[in-house]
Amino acid sequence: xxxxxxxxxxxxxxxxxxxxxxxxxxxxxxxxxxxxxxxxxxxxxxxxxxxxxxxxxxxxxxxxxxxxxxxxxxxxxxxxxxxxxxxxxxxxxxxxxxxxxxxxxxxxxxxxxxxxxxxxxxxxxxxxxxxxxxxxxxxxxxxxxxxxxxxxxxxxxxxxxxxxxxxxxxxxxxxxxxxxxxxxxxxxxxxxxxxxxxxxxxxxxxxxxxxxxxxxxxxxxxxxxxxxxxxxxxxxxxxxxxxxxxxxxxxxxxxxxxxxxxxxxxxxxxxxxxxxxxxxxxxxxxxxxxxxxxxxxxxxxxxxxxxxxxxxxxxxxxxxxxxxxxxxxxxxxxxxxxxxxxxxxxxxxxxxxxxxxxxxxxxxxxxxxxxxxxxxxxxxxxxxxxxxxxxxxxxxxxxxxxxxxxxxxxxxxxxxxxxxxxxxxxxxxxxxxxxxxxxxxxxxxxxxxxxxxxxxxxxxxxxxxxxxxxxxxxxxxxxxx
Amino acid sequence: xxxxxxxxxxxxxxxxxxxxxxxxxxxxxxxxxxxxxxxxxxxxxxxxxxxxxxxxxxxxxxxxxxxxxxxxxxxxxxxxxxxxxxxxxxxxxxxxxxxxxxxxxxxxxxxxxxxxxxxxxxxxxxxxxxxxxxxxxxxxxxxxxxxxxxxxxxxxxxxxxxxxxxxxxxxxxxxxxxxxxxxxxxxxxxxxxxxxxxxxxxxxxxxxxxxxxxxxxxxxxxxxxxxxxxxxxxxxxxxxxxxxxxxxxxxxxxxxxxxxxxxxxxxxxxxxxxxxxxxxxxxxxxxxxxxxxxxxxxxxxxxxxxxxxxxxxxxxxxxxxxxxxxxxxxxxxxxxxxxxxxxxxxxxxxxxxxxxxxxxxxxxxxxxxxxxxxxxxxx
Numbered sequence: 011x012x013x014x015x016x017x018x019x020x021x022x023x024x025x026x027x028x029x030x031x032x033x034x035x036x037x038x039x040x041x042x043x044x045x046x047x048x049x050x051x052x053x054x055x056x057x058x059x060x061x062x063x064x065x066x067x068x069x070x071x072x073x074x075x076x077x078x079x080x081x082x083x084x085x086x087x088x089x090x091x092x093x094x095x096x097x098x099x100x101x102x103x104x105x106x107x108x109x110x111x112x113x114x115x116x117x118x119x120x121x122x123x124x125x126x127x128x129x130x131x132x133x134x135x136x137x138x139x140x141x142x143x144x145x146x147x148x149x150x151x152x153x154x155x156x157x158x159x160x161x162x163x164x165x166x167x168x169x170x171x172x173x174x175x176x177x178x179x180x181x182x183x184x185x186x187x188x189x190x191x192x193x194x195x196x197x198x199x200x201x202x203x204x205x206x207x208x209x210x211x212x213x214x215x216x217x218x219x220x221x222x223x224x225x226x227x228x229x230x231x232x233x234x235x236x237x238x239x240x241x242x243x244x245x246x247x248x249x250x251x252x253x254x255x256x257x258x259x260x261x262x263x264x265x266x267x268x269x270x271x272x273x274x275x276x277x278x279x280x281x282x283x284x285x286x287x288x289x290x291x292x293x294x295x296x297x298x299x300x301x302x303x304x305x306x307x308x309x310x311x312x313x314x315x316x317x318x319x320x321x322x323x324x325x326x327x328x329x330x331x332x333x334x335x336x337x338x339x340x341x342x343x344x345x346x347x348x349x350x351x352x353x354x355x356x357x358x359x360x361x362x363x364x365x366x367x368x369x370x371x372x373x374x375x376x377x378x379x380x381x382x383x384x385x386x387x388x389x390x391x392x393x394x395x396x397x398x399x400x401x402x403x404x405x406x407x408x409x410x411x412x413x414x415x416x417x418x419x420x421x422x423x424x425x426x427x428x429x430x431x432x433x434x435x436x437x438x439x440x441x442x443x444x445x446x447x448x449x450x451x452x453x454x455x456x457x458x459x460x461x462x463x464x465x466x467x468x469x470x471x472x473x474x475x476x477x478x479x480x481x482x483x484x485x486x487x488x489x490x491x
Numbered sequence: 492x493x494x495x496x497x498x499x500x501x502x503x504x505x506x507x508x509x510x511x512x513x514x515x516x517x518x519x520x521x522x523x524x525x526x527x528x529x530x531x532x533x534x535x536x537x538x539x540x541x542x543x544x545x546x547x548x549x550x551x552x553x554x555x556x557x558x559x560x561x562x563x564x565x566x567x568x569x570x571x572x573x574x575x576x577x578x579x580x581x582x583x584x585x586x587x588x589x590x591x592x593x594x595x596x597x598x599x600x601x602x603x604x605x606x607x608x609x610x611x612x613x614x615x616x617x618x619x620x621x622x623x624x625x626x627x628x629x630x631x632x633x634x635x636x637x638x639x640x641x642x643x644x645x646x647x648x649x650x651x652x653x654x655x656x657x658x659x660x661x662x663x664x665x666x667x668x669x670x671x672x673x674x675x676x677x678x679x680x681x682x683x684x685x686x687x688x689x690x691x692x693x694x695x696x697x698x699x700x701x702x703x704x705x706x707x708x709x710x711x712x713x714x715x716x717x718x719x720x721x722x723x724x725x726x727x728x729x730x731x732x733x734x735x736x737x738x739x740x741x742x743x744x745x746x747x748x749x750x751x752x753x754x755x756x757x758x759x760x761x762x763x764x765x766x767x768x769x770x771x772x773x774x775x776x777x778x779x780x781x782x783x784x785x786x787x788x789x790x791x792x793x794x795x796x797x798x799x800x801x802x803x804x805x806x807x808x809x810x811x812x813x814x815x816x817x818x819x820x821x822x823x824x825x826x827x828x829x830x831x832x833x834x835x836x837x838x839x840x841x842x843x844x845x846x847x848x849x850x851x852x853x854x855x856x857x858x859x860x861x862x863x864x865x866x867x868x869x870x
Contacts, residue, residue, distance in 0.1 A: 105767050108758070115770050124770060291765070420529065423536060423642035426746075431722055431793055462794045463768060467722065470790040474781050476774035 017096060017116075017125055021045045023344050024114055024127035025093075026101050026286065029057020030330045031322025032133035033084045035337035035344075036093040039131075042345035046093040047127070049116065051100050051466075055085050057135050058155070059330045067165035073190040074162065075183070077225075077330070084334065103463035104130055104290050104318075112317065115464065122472040129317045129344045132287050133337060136280035136323035139302070139383065140436050141176065142390040145249025146276065147398055150256075154184050154277030161191060168273055170194035173258050174238075175247055176277040177202040178381045179222075182229040184277070185238060195237040197269060199244045199260055201278065203384045213376035220373025221331070246386065249274055278383040282324050285433055289461040291315055296454030299378050300327055301388065302439060303458050311340035319344060327378075328371055335367035389443045396444065397437040399430020407441060411448040418442050418459050431467055434459045493683045495658065497523040499844060500677050500685045502665045502701060503693030505535035506641075506830065507822050509648035510837025511691055513569065516655035518845045523685050524649075524657065525677065527664035527697075531645035533764075534695055535830070537798040539718060539740055539752035540641045541731055542831040544607050545580040545633035546596075550807050550855035551832070552605060557851060558835040559635050568834060570654075571647035574640030576745065578729040581611070581619065582631040583783060589735045593631050607633050622727045624783050631735070638731050638742050641830060648833070660685075665694075668704055670816060689818045689844050696761050696801045698809070698823035702858075705816045709824070709861045710804055715759035715766040715797035716752065716827045717773055721790040723747035732783070739779045749790060751780055754827055757797035766797040802826040810836065810856040812843060820844060821858050 021044075025036045028050035036048040048055075056063045060081025068074055088095060096118065103115035111128045138155045145151070154174065160166040167188055174181065174196055185198060210217075217223055233240065243262050250257040250268065257270040281302035288294060293306040293314035304326040311319040319340040322333035342360050345351045351359070390396060390404040402425045410424045418441050421427055427441055428434040434441075438459050446453040499515055501508045504526025512522045526532075542562050544555040565573050584590040597610055608631050616630045617623060649659060663681040668690060670676075675690040692701050699711035724747055731742040738753035755772040759765075773795060780787050803809060803824040813819035822840050825832065835851070842849040 103768070103770060105770070113770075122774075416529070423531070423646075429720075429794070431791070433793070462796050464792060464795065467791045467793045469788070470721070470777045470781060470792060471788045473770070473774050473792060474777045474788075476771060 017047065017094070017123065018045070020126035021047045021094075022127070022348055023047070023129050023131065023341075024049065024112070024125075025131045025133060026104075027057060027133035027135055027322070027324070028052070028055040028088075028095070029059060029133060029135045029322060029333065030081065030084055031135070031324070031333040031337035032057065032131070033088045033337070034334040035131050035133060035321055035341040036095075037087045037091045038338040038341035039344055040091040040093040042341065042350045044345060044348055044350060047096055047125075048088070048093050049096045049099050049101050051098065053098055055088055055095065056081055058159070060084070061159055062163040066162050068161065068191065070190075074187055081330075100466050100468070101286070102466050102468050104286065105463070106315075117468055117472050120469070120472055121475045122468060124476060129319070129347055131311070131319045131321055131337070131340050131344060132290070132313075132324055133320075133322045134283045134286050134324040136327055137283045137435060138277060139279050139281045139388075140440050141276040141278050141387060142394055142396055142404075142440050143247050143249065143276075143387065144394050145251060145255065147395050148249055148251050149254040150251070150272050151249055151274045151276060154181060154275045155280075157275050158184055158187070161187060165191075167191045167193040168196065168275065171271050172196040172273045172275065173199060173269060173271045174275045174277075175199040175201060175244070175258070177383060178277060178279040179226065179229070179377055180280070181277050182233050185236060186229050186232040189232065189236045189238070195239065197271075198233075198238050198240045199247060199258070199262075200240060200242045201244045201247065201384060201387055202242070202381060204243045206380050206382065209382070210376050210380035213373075213379055217373040217376035221370060222373045222377060278387055279381060280323065280327055281439065282326060283435070284324060285435065285461050285465045287313060287318075287320055287324065288458065289463050289465050290318055292318060292320065294458060296452065297326065299375070299382070301382055303442070303453075310343035311336055312343060317347070329374060332367050332370035335363045335370065338363045339367070388440065389447055390440065396440050397425070397427035397430065399432050399436070400426040402427040402437075404444060407444045408448050411445055416449070417456055418445060419457075421445065422459065428459045433461060433465060495523050495660070495683060495685045497521040497658070497685070497687045499523075499689040499691060500525065500675055500687035501691045501693055502668070502677065503695055503698070503823075504530040504649065504659055504661065505533060505693065505695055506531070506645045506648060506833035507535075507695075507836060508691070508693035509645060509652055510833045511693060511822065511840045512652035512657040512837070513648055513655065514838040514841035515844065516652055516657050518841055520841070520845060522652075522657045523687065524652070524659045525663060525665050525679060525685060526659060526661045527680075528764075529661050530649045530659065531642050534798040534800040535645040535833075536642040537718070537796055538641045538800075538830045539742070539750055540638045540830060541580070541740060541742070542575065542637045542639055543580050543633070543731070543828070545631060545636055546582055546733065547828070548807050549603070551828070553852055554832050554835055554839075556607060558832050561834040562637070562639070562831070563635070565834065569647040569651040571643070573644040573647050574745065575637060576639070577635060577637035578731070579619075579632055579634045580636035580731040580733060581616070582733045582735045583616070583620075583623065583627050584629045584735055585627055587628060590628050593629070593735060597631070607635065609634070619730060620728060620732065622784050622786055624785055627783070632730070636731065644830075644833070665701070668701060675818060689820070691840055691844070692819065692821045692823055695823055696799045698801055698821070702821070705813065705819060707813055707815045707858060709809060709858060711824060712802045712804070713759050713761040714800050714802045714827065715757040716754045716800060717757045717768055717776070717795060717797045719751040719773060719777070719792050719795045721749040721751075722793050724749060724790060727786065728784070734779060734783065737779055739776065739783070741780060741784070749787070751776060753779070759797070759799055761799055764799065766799065768795050768797060800825070800827050800829075808856050809858050810839065810853050811858065814857070814859045814862060
């Protein structure tokens with residue numbers, strides 16, 4: 011476990027992201043004899059779902075739950091494998107080399123390096139869907155995921171009178187975890203649309219046969235038995251306040267109410283973190299059920315760029331357990347690509363992982379259908395902020411479409427949305443859906459930002475620290491006058 | 492399968508195609524602009540935005556000076572200020588060798604009658620550029636130079652042209668051009684045809700393909716000069732700064748971000764319309780920035796990109812009438828410094844089309860300089 015200086019110049023396989031997919035992929039690839047490096051920005055493995063697992067101050071197992079602690083087995087396997095684990099290392103670019111393979115731009119401890127890998131597995135996971143409601147940018151408004159990180163890494167729980175708003179299984183998981191950690195009673199505003207049951211019902215049979223059925227029941231039971239106030243069918247929501255969050259206003263059951271509060275946690279599901287895949291040039295598609303963009307991948311995780319595999323939630327939301335199976339399958343395919351196994355061996359090895367994947371993906375369609383976020387929470391209007399970095403509001407985007415701007419990449423040039431430090435992570439989906447709605451087309455036809463490296467900001471000093479080669483020395487030679 | 496007829500067909504909807512369309516409209520001449528992506532998609536929309544007469548090739552100086560006159564009144568031309576700001580451009584001399592080179596250049600320019608570049612000593616240099624590293628010894632300044640916003644400018648020219656009645660066909664490519672009697676017929680990928688007595692080649696990095704079709708090959712090299720942009724920083728520099736001895740251009744935009752250019756090149760695949768950044772080269776660029784502006788060490792780079800542009804071997808454009816085909820005019824090959832010239836070159840081409848001549852000297856940019864000498868002609 012070390013910094014960039016001890017990294018070899020090249021490896022057979024670079025795995026980017028040390029969540030369940032990345033850890034499982036690195037272990038499997040290493041088993042198959044591939045010289046493997048696993049990169050992650052964090053000081054320890056685990057990704058988001060198992061964040062802090064090696065060092066969390068939350069030692070009572072029942073707080074974070076058995077699912078969380080399963081991650082410890084993945085970390086143990088990683089440590090025991092031969093894979094090199096590059097911690098606190100940001101991968102900011104992945105570029106095809108003319109001679110084959112890829113060159114990765116990485117940063118660690120304020121210094122940048124270029125390393126080569128014959129193949130790459132992108133396991134960058136998911137991030138929370140934006141929740142653009144009026145007041146969402148006020149201090150005191152966090153995402154539920156951010157609050158969960160505070161719990162996992164620092165053992166913090168929200169104070170009294172917190173409002174938790176949104177929809178999705180993670181919301182209920184979070185309530186259960188906070189309740190077990192001793193959070194005072196909170197108000198939960200459930201924005202799951204009434205009537206989603208009808209969309210979800212066709213998938214209910216799969217769901218009750220899935221591992222999520224018992225988990226879901228348990229979470230719902232915990233939620234109902236907690237001291238929290240749960241209000242369902244919230245059709246509209248805004249955060250009130252001038253310089254900070256002071257309350258929320260919501261409408262449910264035809265009645266509008268206000269509730270004072272200082273902390274609001276928002277969450278309406280997670281979406282693939284596809285910035286790296288996008289910048290590499292991997293094709294993307296619009297997923298009409300999950301209402302998000304996802305990279306186009308085959309059954310092994312193969313992207314449209316040869317030698318680049320995408321595994322886990324970064325290829326489409328599948329959950330942590332299925333992500334492991336995806337990671338192992340991608341690693342097997344990479345091993346085939348590197349000539350370490352043949353087709354027959356690959357298929358034999360893949361069989362149990364395919365079964366695991368099917369087991370853990372069963373029932374997700376039900377969850378996806380049930381918890382699809384409502385349009386009013388995905389597509390804002392008026393002066394609700396859309397691009398937080400550049401302070402662009404919804405009406406500006408709509409007006410620009412009316413001026414003839416046809417898509418998000420042109421929109422970047424008109425309004426600068428997507429050109430700030432978040433690199434589209436907080437506004438990309440919103441902008442694409444706003445443009446789509448205004449133009450009367452599907453988001454798939456509108457497309458998404460075309461992203462560029464570096465996919466995480468790097469300092470001038472870091473880039474300047476790239477080791478010099480003879481060629482680059484010559485490039486600095488004085489120009490003729 | 493529509494037929495679009497106009498006085499002029501323009502292949503390429505970048506700044507040059509749009510500028511030509513505007514100037515033709517002002518002369519009462521109709522035009523159809525054919526653009527394979529959307530207006531401003533390539534070099535025009537993503538370049539460094541420098542509006543520069545400083546350090547120009549001698550052949551370009553009269554055009555650059557005439558362009559500056561238009562830039563200073565750009566709203567009169569296109570009803571939009573294009574984000575043009577004038578704080579001058581300064582080329583920095585890092586040592587006595589640079590200074591000597593600059594003074595020699597000045598002597599040459601003076602002998603040709605040009606006064607737009609001026610030597611400034613270290614004292615004035617640091618007054619104008621307080622954040623500049625103190626090893627620098629002086630510089631060349633062109634005070635009327637500045638910078639503008641490339642995409643906004645290109646769009647403004649397109650919108651003005653449309654307002655004046657010109658037509659833009661976007662998302663369609665010119666597959667084939669041929670002379671049919673007195674007209675050019677351009678077959679489009681959409682299946683439509685454009686018919687016009689005059690054809691203007693503004694096809695940027697793809698212009699040589701049209702040249703090949705008419706039997707007038709040119710040695711065009713597609714290049715992809717790389718750019719970096721930082722997050723917003725407190726204002727520390729007003730003029731655009733270019734280096735003299737090594738590739739660099741640096742400017743701080745109105746919103747506080749810093750653009751770092753200088754011409755180092757990415758790998759380019761013009762068929763795929765894709766570029767691959769070369770991080771070792773970019774590292775050398777930021778080394779130069781750091782050497783000249785030490786406080787930029789902590790600047791945060793948020794994005795890198797490269798536009799696809801056309802370079803000619805002598806680094807000056809191809810401008811003027813075809814030597815082999817009647818009614819064909821070339822306007823490409825600006826070799827990474829065509830943005831500033833956009834407003835004036837459109838007028839030059841419009842003058843050539845309407846009047847058959849232009850007041851500005853363009854002989855050095857003739858396409859004939861690439862013609863293979865044929866038997867019997869003096870070499």
